[in-house]
Amino acid sequence: MENNEQQIMTIIGSAGASKGKAFAALACVRERDYEGARALLAEAKEADLAAHAAQTEVITQALSGAENAAAASLLMVHAQDHYMTSQLARDLIEEIVKIFEERDAESEQA
Template sequence: MTELEQQIVTIISAAGASKAKAFEALRKVKESDYDGARALLAESRQADLEAHKVQTALITAEMSGEERPEIGLLMVHAQDHYMTSQLARDLVEEFIEIFEAKEKGGK
C-alpha cells in the first residue's frame, strides 16, 4: 500500500469512527441521555479531527506543488465518508438541542 493510500484509508477509518459515535449519540438522544450524547459527540469530533488533519496535509501538499495526488475512486470514497460523518455529527447536535428543549417545555 502506498503512503497516499494509507492516508486515504486513515480518512475513511477516522470518518467511519466519527459517524459511528454520532449515531451512538443519537441513540442516547432517544433515551433522553443528553449528557451521554454530548460525550459521544465529543468523541466523534476527535475522530473527525484526525480525518481533517490528513485531509489538510493532502490539500496543503497539492497546493504547494509538492505533489499532486491522483484523484481516484478511493479518494472520492474517503471524502464522501468524511463529509457524511460531519453532517451526521452536526445533525445529532441539533437533535440534542431540539429534544432537550422540548422536554424542558421550550420551543
C-alpha cells in the same frame, strides 16, 4: 504513494468512527441521556478532526506537486464522501440533541 494511501484510509476510518459515534449519540437521545449524547458527539468531533488533518495533509501534498502526491483517485473521492457525510450526520445530530433536550426540559418545568 504508500503514505498517501495511508492518509486516505485514515480519512475513511476516522469519518466512519465519527459517524458511528454520532448515531450512538442519537440512540442516547431515545433514552434521554443527553450527557452521554454530548460526550459521544465530542468524540465524533475529535474523529472528524483527525479526518480533517489527514485530508489537509493529502491536499497539501497534491498542491505542492510532490512526487508521491495522489491525483484525484477513486479512493480519495470515496474518502471525501465518507468525511462529508460524517460531518453532516454529526452536525444534524447535534441539533437533534439540542431540540429534544430543550423539549424535555420544558416539559419537566410544566
